[in-house]
Amino acid sequence: MSSLLELCKQFTEGAASHLPSEHAIGKRLVCPEYSKSEQEVKTYPLINNDKLFLVCWNFTEGGQLLSTMKPSPLSFCYHGSFQHGDKTQLHTHDYLELAYIVEGKFSQRILGRDITFTKGDLYLIDKNCIHQDFLLDQPAVILFLGLSNDIFDEIMVEQISAKKMISFLQSALLKQKSLKQYLHFKPIGTVTTQMESHLISLLNELDLNDPGSRFICKGMLIRIFLLLSTRYEFSLSSEQRRTMNWFMFEEISDYIKDHYATVTIRDLVNTFHFQEDYFNRLIKDKTGLTYSGYVQQIRLSAAEHMLFHTQKSIDDIIETVGYRNKGYFYKIFTEKYGATPSVLRRSHT
Structure with missing residues (x-):
């Protein structure tokens, strides 16, 4: 079975259609900064019953960015070139963003503070949280999961019957998220292998996107959040x-x-x-x-x-x-x- 890094590169480098930087989809996935003060509001991009999507960024040598989104009616790879120090436009989402650093390092400016995440880290950004991404001129691979508010609430409800320790951690997570608007998760021990196994399954299901995929994806998200609650350090x-x-x-x-x-x-x-x-x-x-x-x-x-x-x-x-x-x-x-x-x-x- 392919590793998560190999799978991400496969999806971003081997997609059927290569889209140039001026393409509308590319601008939706990555919008370079054009104003120091304006803020974009990124709306949920999917329709029908889809409550989860995934975007992969694959930075290569020389400031090239390859990116794709799953699920998507069109298999594509977006190509863009960036200079060191470039950032995306300040933006918020009307959904939650959970990101995983597959390879390398990745920095964001969140509520005016610069935060650097390293390989194996995850972060959760609440909706309406102002942030922007630093675009890289060095190799790195980042997975972004966009979670609709509905599916995030469903995941939390699924855990109500969990043991009190798990329930406490999840309530603490929600409290901290509402205060800080983001959470930084750092792995404890060898949990990264288990987390990447879950992410591989999730990515493959989002790529397949058949009638049963959304139920499987929900189950994988529950497993991912259970790991985050028990096997990762986050601020309390x-x-x-x-x-x-x-x-x-x-x-x-x-x-x-x-x-x-x-x-x-x-x-x-x-x-x-x-x-x-x-x-x-x-x-x-x-x-x-x-x-x-x-x-x-x-x-x-x-x-x-x-x-x-x-x-x-x-x-x-x-x-x-x-x-x-x-x-x-x-x-x-x-x-x-x-x-x-x-x-x-x-x-x-």
Whole structure:
């Protein structure tokens, strides 16, 4: 399967029709600055039931820009030439823009502030946010996703039933977006591979654009925003960050309590997608215990409950709470409760 970079170059370099810079479609995709004060309003370009479109910019050596849009009734590639320091006209959208830096670097002036994004970064710009793009004289590939307000709202609604930690992050995202009008996402760990896999699927569906594509694209967008909410750094206030950490701890704690007999730290990594040391740091911060100490505490509490509230034998209880070494269980149980399980059970009757 082609990489995302290869696919972007394929779509921008191999399209059926090459359009010159003066073509109307080209001016729609890239409008060089013609006024320091005027502002363009870019309206949603698609009709019918399409709620998502994608524009790819492929900057080559010497200030050449190749660009295309999916879906489009015409397979095309726009050609334009630009000088170092050229910018697009100041503009806003009546839709949201989510961009991914496939290769190189890319800069924008957003609300008067110059921001540089690097390979693997994403950014989300709210509708009506004034910005302009710096046109490059060096190789870079940028993907822009245009999201109608309808599909963005649908994606957020789909996530209402998600875990509270996810829901919190998404509400924080929406709050920050409304305050700053843009969000800058930086990848954590190796998430870029997963994100690019989703973007490849999305780009191929937008290129296919058959009757089922819009449903598949919506599902891919939900996956993309789920990754953004959990595997990317984005700006939160210190209060929001503290609240997020508590929600994260509660989610992890609930998971451990539901799987205490068999849980491993690798299970947490696979479920929550953080590095192992993150769980130790978070649990230590909230409980004063290490991960293994916290699991042990939950197992012993479960064993104590079974001693007092069930007729299970002590051997069955030991096995149920996840211990195979009876001697070790007796040691840690006695250290915690000051008595063996049988003595503690008799004292309770």
